[in-house]
Amino acid sequence: MKILSFESSCDETSAAVTEHGGGKNRILSNIVASQIDVHAAYGGVVPEIASRAHTEAISGITREALETAGCSPDDIEAIGVTAGPGLVGALLVGVSFAKGIAASCGIPLVPVNHIKGHVAANYFLEDPPEPPFLALVVSGGHTSLINVKTYTEYETVGRTRDDAAGECFDKTARVMGMPYPGGAALDRAASEGDPFAFDFPSAALPGDNLDFSFSGLKTNVINLIRKYESCGAAVPVNDIAASLTRAVCGSFVKKVEKALECGIGGRGIVLAGGVSANSHLRKSLGDFAKKSGIPFYVPDKPLCGDNAAMTGAQAYYEFLAGAVAGADLNADPRLGDK
Numbered sequence: 001m002k003i004l005s006f007e008s009s010c011d012e013t014s015a016a017v018t019e020h021g022g023g024k025n026r027i028l029s030n031i032v033a034s035q036i037d038v039h040a041a042y043g044g045v046v047p048e049i050a051s052r053a054h055t056e057a058i059s060g061i062t063r064e065a066l067e068t069a070g071c072s073p074d075d076i077e078a079i080g081v082t083a084g085p086g087l088v089g090a091l092l093v094g095v096s097f098a099k100g101i102a103a104s105c106g107i108p109l110v111p112v113n114h115i116k117g118h119v120a121a122n123y124f125l126e127d128p129p130e131p132p133f134l135a136l137v138v139s140g141g142h143t144s145l146i147n148v149k150t151y152t153e154y155e156t157v158g159r160t161r162d163d164a165a166g167e168c169f170d171k172t173a174r175v176m177g178m179p180y181p182g183g184a185a186l187d188r189a190a191s192e193g194d195p196f197a198f199d200f201p202s203a204a205l206p207g208d209n210l211d212f213s214f215s216g217l218k219t220n221v222i223n224l225i226r227k228y229e230s231c232g233a234a235v236p237v238n239d240i241a242a243s244l245t246r247a248v249c250g251s252f253v254k255k256v257e258k259a260l261e262c263g264i265g266g267r268g269i270v271l272a273g274g275v276s277a278n279s280h281l282r283k284s285l286g287d288f289a290k291k292s293g294i295p296f297y298v299p300d301k302p303l304c305g306d307n308a309a310m311t312g313a314q315a316y317y318e319f320l321a322g323a324v325a326g327a328d329l330n331a332d333p334r335l336g337d338k
């Protein structure tokens with residue numbers, strides 16, 4: 001079946017056509033209109049501006065997604081849309097647009113949880129993961145360890161108690177003068193630095209839990225940068241980036257290992273979310289999985305960030321599970337494990 005999907009939870013407007021069936025998921029088109037340039041001047045996403053930019057972009061990228069896929073609206077059998085979590089005004093643009101198309105074409109409307117969408121980016125792999133598995137979702141707004149029991153049944157077993165990992169990367173990158181969002185630039189800088197130059201605190205919370213805290217780590221790094229600046233010394237950007245990355249990767253490996261000890265591994269470890277594009281995180285978690293003899297999955301880099309193809313993949317499994325919405329579907333900025 002062919003699904004037309006929408007993603008507008010934060011600062012990318014995306015429309016995609018995906019095809020599913022016979023155990024295969026295929027991307028026919030995946031158009032992403034990024035708002036990074038619009039928000040760069042403010043050093044972060046401005047919700048009101050994001051909503052307006054989604055409104056301007058969504059019709060054009062929908063046409064482009066259909067044209068690129070070589071489809072007409074008649075070929076589409078369902079509409080998928082990210083319904084939460086995310087910025088409410090931004091989500092509402094996608095949800096309202098999706099409702100309109102589903103109603104006018106007379107086809108089912110399938111709401112998708114954004115976190116599940118990120119995980120579903122892995123279903124486009126040549127050899128995709130099959131639940132049950134352990135998922136680590138790391139993005140600009142989320143950091144969660146999830147027991148994925150079935151394609152649609154999720155149980156969050158660990159989470160950040162404050163900042164997301166992406167936020168920690170972006171804020172420290174910004175203080176070091178890197179362009180917004182700094183995650184990718186910090187990744188490159190880390191490749192040039194000494195990961196053992198500084199010993200930053202772990203983001204893995206002590207004790208019998210699977211939770212994280214990134215605010216202490218972030219403050220520690222920013223204080224160090226300010227110390228260099230206050231005495232007029234050059235900030236060792238690459239060494240700080242490498243040492244911060246080592247601390248973050250080590251924290252994730254520690255809690256993933258603990259989750260496996262608790263019997264939550266299932267058939268493998270799945271990494272997802274915008275920060276899963278980080279080359280060091282891909283490598284350290286991949287190495288850990290290999291050492292432990294557990295299959296490891298991570299999406300191709302272009303599918304790590306927000307995009308509608310991942311929404312389409314999850315929409316397919318939600319559709320099979322009968323999770324179709326009515327015309328009263330609303331955006332839910334705090335959508336949980338549903």
Ligand code: KG4
Pocket residue numbers: 010138139140141142166167169170181182183184187273274275276277278279304305306
């Ligand atoms: O999933 P996403 O596109 O949006 C949210 O749902 O939040 O994630 C965006 C985050 C940003 O924090 C960005 O800096 C980060 O993903 N990111 C990276 C890399 N590429 C993007 N972080 C670390 N290393 C990267 N290579």
Ligand code: ZN
Pocket residue numbers: 114118139140273274305306
């Ligand atoms: Zn995301």
